[in-house]
Each structure stands twice: as structure tokens, then as C-alpha cells.
Amino acid sequence: MANSFTGNPIVLDTFSSIIDVCSSMGFATGTPLKINYIEWQVPTTAGHTAVITDAVSGNDVFNETCITNNQSIIKYFDGAWVKNLYIAVSGVGSGKILIMLC
Numbered sequence: 001m002a003n004s005f006t007g008n009p010i011v012l013d014t015f016s017s018i019i020d021v022c023s024s025m026g027f028a029t030g031t032p033l034k035i036n037y038i039e040w041q042v043p044t045t046a047g048h049t050a051v052i053t054d055a056v057s058g059n060d061v062f063n064e065t066c067i068t069n070n071q072s073i074i075k076y077f078d079g080a081w082v083k084n085l086y087i088a089v090s091g092v093g094s095g096k097i098l099i100m101l102c
Contacts, residue, residue: 002014003019003024005021005024005025008100008101009039009098009099009100009101010025010097010098010099010101011096011097011098012087012092012096012097012098012099013095013096013097015087015089015090015091015092016089016090017089018086018087018088018089019085019086019087019091020084020085020086021033021084021085021086021087021099022084022085029084030055030083030084031084032081032082032083032084033081033082033084033085033099033101034079034080034081034082034101034102035077035079035080035081035082035099035100035101035102036076036077036078036079036100036101036102037074037075037076037077037098037099037100038052038061038062038074038075038077038097038098038099038100039072039073039074039075039097039098039100040062040064040066040072040073040074040092040095040096040097041072041095041096041097041098042070042071042072042094042095042096043066043069043070043071043072043073043093043094043095044066044069044070044094044095045066045069045093045094046066046067046068046069047065047066047093048065048066048092048093048094048095049063049064049065049066049092049093050062050063050064050066050073050091050092050093050095050097051063051087051088051091051092052085052086052087052091052097053085053086053087053088054082054083054084054085054086055083055084055086058084058086061082061085062075066093066094072095079102085099
């Protein structure tokens with residue numbers, strides 16, 4: 001499957017290249033997004049990590065480590081505005097990332 005930026009939630013499952021969510025959606029990099037939640041679905045292996053920042057080498061927006069195999073991790077933002085969402089190459093060890101916008 002390929003990353004899908006057209007629906008809500010945004011579904012990301014391919015992390016072999018840099019992902020700039022705003023520009024992938026057709027917006028200028030740094031455009032604020034109103035986020036309900038980010039979910040890391042079924043990371044396969046304990047110790048895998050998922051890191052999403054607000055810019056290249058920016059502040060962490062989502063930074064989680066898998067503790068239990070195949071257990072999803074969700075972080076609620078409750079409609080907070082986030083400046084951008086950026087995932088570095090191999091920034092997610094396994095599983096999928098769902099980003100639910102408001």
C-alpha cells in the first residue's frame with residue numbers, strides 16, 4: 001500500500017523517504033493543521049519507535065516506543081493546531097500512522 005493524503009484520516013505506511021505531510025497534501029510547508037489525534041497502528045516489535053516532528057530537526061509532536069508487540073498507541077490533540085508534520089526516512093519502525101484532522 002502507499003501513503004494516502006486525500007482522506008481523513010491520513011494513512012501513512014511507507015517510510016522509505018522523507019514525509020512532509022503539508023506539502024504532500026498540496027499546502028505550503030509549515031501550514032498549520034488542526035489535529036484530533038495521531039495513532040500508531042500495530043507496531044510489530046517491542047523497541048520500535050515512531051517519531052513525528054513539526055519541522056526538519058524540529059520539536060517532537062509524536063515520539064513513542066513500542067512496548068508490547070502489535071499494540072496500537074494513540075495521542076490525542078483535541079483540535080490543537082500543529083505547524084507541520086514531518087517524518088524522517090525510517091522515522092517509523094513498523095506499522096501504520098493515522099492522522100485524524102478536525
